[in-house]
Amino acid sequence: MVVGKGRGMRDFTVLVEAGTDGGEWLAVAPPQTTPGDSPAEVARWTATEQDVTEGSWRVRVWDGRDADTSAEPAAEVYGNTL
Numbered sequence: 355m356v357v358g359k360g361r362g363m364r365d366f367t368v369l370v371e372a373g374t375d376g377g378e379w380l381a382v383a384p385p386q387t388t389p390g391d392s393p394a395e396v397a398r399w400t401a402t403e404q405d406v407t408e409g410s411w412r413v414r415v416w417d418g419r420d421a422d423t424s425a426e427p428a429a430e431v432y433g434n435t436l
Contacts, residue, residue: 362391363389363390363391364389364390364391364417364418365387365388365389365418365419366387366388366389366390366393366396366415366416366417366418366421366428367385367386367387367388367415367416367417367418367419367420367421367423368385368386368387368388368396368397368400368413368414368415369381369385369386369413369414369415369416369423370382370383370400370404370411370412370413371411371412371413371414372409372410372411373409373410373411373412379412382411385420385421385423387419387420388400392429393415393416393417393427393428393429394415394428394429396415396429397413397414397415397429397430397431398431400413400415400431401413401431401433401436402436404433410432410433410434411432411433412430412431412432412433413430413431414427414429414430415427415428415429415430416428
């Protein structure tokens with residue numbers, strides 16, 4: 355997946371997580387590397403492409419390939435904000 359127009363493309367690490375009844379977040383798949391123009395654009399595009407229909411979920415994006423997903427993300431989008 356490539357997100358953006360191609361100028362200034364960078365790599366981002368993207369993680370989709372589902373919320374649990376206990377308030378924790380669990381990854382629904384391993385983190386993926388995605389090229390794009392900005393973290394916010396990649397997060398929003400990824401969120402609109404999800405087919406999760408129940409429960410709470412979010413998309414988190416970090417700068418760089420294979421980023422540390424325990425660190426603060428560069429962008430974050432929650433499913434209920436779309």
